[in-house]
Amino acid sequence: MKDAFGIPQSLLILGGTSEIGLATARRMIARRTRTVWLAGRPSPDLENAADGLRALGADVRTVDFDALDPASHEETLGKVFAEGDIDMVLLAFGVLGDQARDEAAPLAAVRVAQTNYTGAISAGLVCAGALQTQGHGSLVVLSSVAGERARRANFIYGSSKAGLDSFAQGLGDAMHGTGVQVMIVRPGFVRSKMTAGLEETPLATTPEAVALAIELGLRRRSEAVWVPGAMRVVMSALRHLPRPLFRRLPV
Template structure:
């Protein structure tokens, strides 16, 4: 049994692998392979150098792993909203890594894997773009929409897609930022994903975040544009 973690230094991805790796072969794909975590419970751990923006390398990497039972797509960047508003290259970089490259990798995985599980990560940020982080939020909105279509394509097949929609995640990516209401940790997200296994689809983390999401849809725009991150 093989677990592929794309984004080998991801807080959430690492936490999830730790929960399911006992006796499994683990393959960690990341740009910075010397910084990869250890998984003592795994039967074996391999590494692959992974540059997400090199789309032509995606299929080669996946095929080099061989048969995959669980693929976790956990790479991405938060970016700097203020910088992105004045630096078009940075805005495009966020869009490239958080949407375009993930679409590519998810497409490769869905065509390579005949059965098993694919885990992708959306976000409350993509539910309704906010002035405070609309560049990042727009990429999550696009990724979420793509995953809904991909889930419909895979429905009824042996290949299952799990799309997690967490709230604000307190971790290395958001270090120094003030947590939002109903914030979660990487461990919270990992626990929720494992609990969800067996029931593919899209789910909020925590579950009560669905109530906040429903309210977000009806907040008048004149108020919404003033909402913090």
């Protein structure tokens, strides 16, 4: 169960090597979280991530999870929940893709969509159902400001995040009154391995800043969190900009 401050005692991260996910785990462990599950494809990076969290004093376990294999999600994630209640699930997996390459290789574009959207639908529904069964818990979904309005520079990734964001909003409405909180997190450009080598955009942030925003959002029972907060205003302006003007922007 969460403590009096809304901090989970148990945490499941879908995307166990995610820098945002691990930053969130470190922050939660420093508060009161004691059990962490890292779900991801087996790899040295996953084991190293688990060892790093164990060094902070948490009981850390890993579980094989593949976003591109939704047929396995119910069984795989069911085993995690069978071990005991999970206070918070962080859906943190996703791929950025390469817009220029993926436009020329439709199957690569489809893989981006399958990872970021259809894989998330499957895992999100399984986890939301399990949280509802236990009667409490939070599902935190990492979306992106890129989903607010598709841009020429990354409309494949952006469209997948737009779908994920809409799904999470609807799921939050469906879970209302069940004891399950669904919180959407919309970061801007995050300095991480995923964005290494890309031109940094204004209001860039860090995994640690996103982790802080997640903690504050849980405490406040927020339904949506923007990181940094100023992105809410920026994206609202871009979303309502007339299309002829939007097309002239260097985005």
